[in-house]
Amino acid sequence: MDFQDITYENRNGVAWITINRPEKMNAFRGTTCDELIKAFNKAGYDKHIGCIVLAGAGERAFCTGGDQSAHDGNYDGRGTIGLPMEELHDAIRNVPKPVIARVQGYAIGGGNVLATICDLTICSDKAIFGQVGPKMGSVDPGYGTAFLARVVGEKKAREIWYLNKRYSGEEAVAMGLANKCVPHDELDTEVQAWAEEICERSPTALAIAKRSFNMDTAHQAGIAGMGMYALKLYYDTDESREGVKALQEKRKPEFRKFVK
Numbered sequence: 001m002d003f004q005d006i007t008y009e010n011r012n013g014v015a016w017i018t019i020n021r022p023e024k025m026n027a028f029r030g031t032t033c034d035e036l037i038k039a040f041n042k043a044g045y046d047k048h049i050g051c052i053v054l055a056g057a058g059e060r061a062f063c064t065g066g067d068q069s070a071h072d073g074n075y076d077g078r079g080t081i082g083l084p085m086e087e088l089h090d091a092i093r094n095v096p097k098p099v100i101a102r103v104q105g106y107a108i109g110g111g112n113v114l115a116t117i118c119d120l121t122i123c124s125d126k127a128i129f130g131q132v133g134p135k136m137g138s139v140d141p142g143y144g145t146a147f148l149a150r151v152v153g154e155k156k157a158r159e160i161w162y163l164n165k166r167y168s169g170e171e172a173v174a175m176g177l178a179n180k181c182v183p184h185d186e187l188d189t190e191v192q193a194w195a196e197e198i199c200e201r202s203p204t205a206l207a208i209a210k211r212s213f214n215m216d217t218a219h220q221a222g223i224a225g226m227g228m229y230a231l232k233l234y235y236d237t238d239e240s241r242e243g244v245k246a247l248q249e250k251r252k253p254e255f256r257k258f259v260k
């Protein structure tokens with residue numbers, strides 16, 4: 001399979017899927033999402049693969065969410081908002097194998113959502129987690145909000161979304177957003193060790209466990225699907241455009257002038 005925006009490697013039975021857009025801090029556009037969906041389905045149903053790692057290329061970012069240069073109102077791809085986000089999130093949740101997010105830098109916006117949805121997160125001491133939606137005219141109406149609350153608790157999830165602070169790797173572990181934080185240079189070894197240990201476990205037991213964990217929040221796929229239509233309408237407002245414009249112009253957005 002030839003990919004443009006991602007890379008795919010089999011490292012001793014572990015599929016490493018890496019977003020390869022370091023010049024954009026691994027922000028995703030339509031093509032990136034389509035390729036990620038293909039890669040997850042390839043790894044998910046390859047009997048030689050026991051565990052999947054999701055990573056971002058380079059040193060600075062795991063993923064910083066939607067590519068703002070491919071964002072004028074809606075995004076540049078297919079799907080309700082011009083990005084097949086629901087399909088990508090579902091692919092990560094539905095593949096019958098554990099997925100580990102390997103976070104070495106920024107996991108921001110939609111990037112933080114991807115890490116949240118992965119079964120496990122291992123980060124380095126250079127990782128920075130956070131949501132920026134209400135600061136730049138966006139919001140994830142599905143797993144990024146409702147599922148995040150299951151992961152870190154309601155109060156913390158609301159803090160993350162309402163204040164858009166940044167959190168270190170150690171803070172992420174303390175709130176349950178990450179499983180382990182290790183020195184930067186040890187990250188890949190740690191991730192591969194966890195993944196290879198998972199590969200030794202019974203694949204069927206793991207698949208049943210994953211489905212079983214997912215069952216409790218399965219209804220959130222419906223919320224996400226419906227919420228995307230609200231988001232599509234929101235992206236076409238001056239209020240949302242102000243957020244994107246302010247980000248591009250590196251200034252503070254003035255949202256309050258759009259209150260009706």
Ligand SMILES: CC(C)(COP(=O)(O)OP(=O)(O)OC[C@H]1O[C@@H](n2cnc3c(N)ncnc32)[C@H](O)[C@@H]1OP(=O)(O)O)[C@@H](O)C(=O)NCCC(=O)NCCSC(=O)CCC(=O)c1ccccc1C(=O)O
Binds near residue numbers: 106110231
């Ligand atoms: C990540 C930063 C905090 C890093 O800041 P800093 O270290 O100062 O570096 P910069 O100079 O800002 O950035 C370097 C370089 O990278 C470019 N870049 C960074 N992020 C993006 C991006 N997302 N898109 C395009 N380009 C990006 C940046 O422009 C610089 O390029 P130069 O050419 O050198 O100028 C900071 O960069 C930052 O805050 N970035 C923006 C983060 C952001 O706003 N992300 C979008 C969040 S919203 C989102 O992801 C929701 C969209 C979505 O996908 C979604 C929609 C609906 C439902 C669900 C989802 C979902 O779950 O994902």
